[in-house]
Amino acid sequence: MVDLSGRVALVTGGTRGIGRAIALKLARQGCAIAVNFMRNRRAAAAAVELIEAEGVKAKAYRANVGNEAELHAMFGEFQHEFGRIDILISNAASGVLKPAMELTRRHWTWTMDINAATLLHLVQHSVPLMGDGGGKVVAISSLGSVRAIPQYSAVGASKAALESLVRHLAVELAPLNINVNVLSAGVVDTEALKHFPNRDELIRNSEEKTPAGRLVTPEDVADVTLFLVSDAAKMIQGTTIVVDGGYHVVA
Numbered sequence: 001m002v003d004l005s006g007r008v009a010l011v012t013g014g015t016r017g018i019g020r021a022i023a024l025k026l027a028r029q030g031c032a033i034a035v036n037f038m039r040n041r042r043a044a045a046a047a048v049e050l051i052e053a054e055g056v057k058a059k060a061y062r063a064n065v066g067n068e069a070e071l072h073a074m075f076g077e078f079q080h081e082f083g084r085i086d087i088l089i090s091n092a093a094s095g096v097l098k099p100a101m102e103l104t105r106r107h108w109t110w111t112m113d114i115n116a117a118t119l120l121h122l123v124q125h126s127v128p129l130m131g132d133g134g135g136k137v138v139a140i141s142s143l144g145s146v147r148a149i150p151q152y153s154a155v156g157a158s159k160a161a162l163e164s165l166v167r168h169l170a171v172e173l174a175p176l177n178i179n180v181n182v183l184s185a186g187v188v189d190t191e192a193l194k195h196f197p198n199r200d201e202l203i204r205n206s207e208e209k210t211p212a213g214r215l216v217t218p219e220d221v222a223d224v225t226l227f228l229v230s231d232a233a234k235m236i237q238g239t240t241i242v243v244d245g246g247y248h249v250v251a
């Protein structure tokens, strides 16, 4: 049991999939929750309803996290409504799925911007809203940051940049009592996987090779996120925690 009552969390992409599981997990510990989304208003309204059912304040903000002006506007509304932030979960991601030989400069820039640069801007907006007690930042990454996965070259490179940025932010923000870490997940069967041309193969391969014998679930990711934002994890700084049932250690 982790007591997060009185705390405020912002979860980007918190209305579906992994982000929603994290938002609900934090809400169950008493944390007020702001979720962000891009298009799907129905999913956003449903997520807010589920979070409120846990007895905490919840709001959804529509903004493309890759767009600086939209981010700025979102933080204006968020600050007005919540006044502070204790926990930032940088979870929303996008990107072009193609073999490297088919990637254009535009594909590359879009993917790097939305998956890596966004963390920088989220943190720059969030840190002034974190009080003297500091705060927690968790960025969600994937094994594609360190492994070659078909179609995943741009997204994998963006996740590697994200993980490097986390190390630098961690060193810069540790004196402010802010922990910055990465949670890197194995394959999770969310709607995001429907965009992968090789979805079935990814799932089959992961099920076969994961020592734990099953895919990672959004709840698995949420459980470890809760640990990372708890006081028990206060000396975990600038690192990548892998949640994949052992997939990455198999030869």
Ligand SMILES: NC(=O)c1ccc[n+]([C@@H]2O[C@H](COP(=O)([O-])OP(=O)(O)OC[C@H]3O[C@@H](n4cnc5c(N)ncnc54)[C@H](OP(=O)(O)O)[C@@H]3O)[C@@H](O)[C@H]2O)c1
Pocket (backbone or CB within 6 Å): 012, 013, 014, 015, 016, 017, 018, 019, 036, 037, 038, 039, 040, 041, 043, 063, 064, 065, 066, 090, 091, 092, 093, 094, 114, 140, 141, 142, 143, 184, 185, 186, 187, 188, 189, 190, 191, 192, 193
């Ligand atoms: N699924 C996997 O196998 C897996 C594995 C490892 C890591 N991850 C990482 O986990 C994170 C979440 O993935 P997921 O599988 O849970 O995805 P998902 O089910 O597709 O959910 C994506 C969420 O992000 C929001 N979103 C997408 N683009 C956005 C943008 N530009 N601005 C704001 N919100 C945006 C979506 O909002 P709308 O509903 O409005 O579209 C939705 O709430 C990502 O960082 C992903 O790389 C996923």
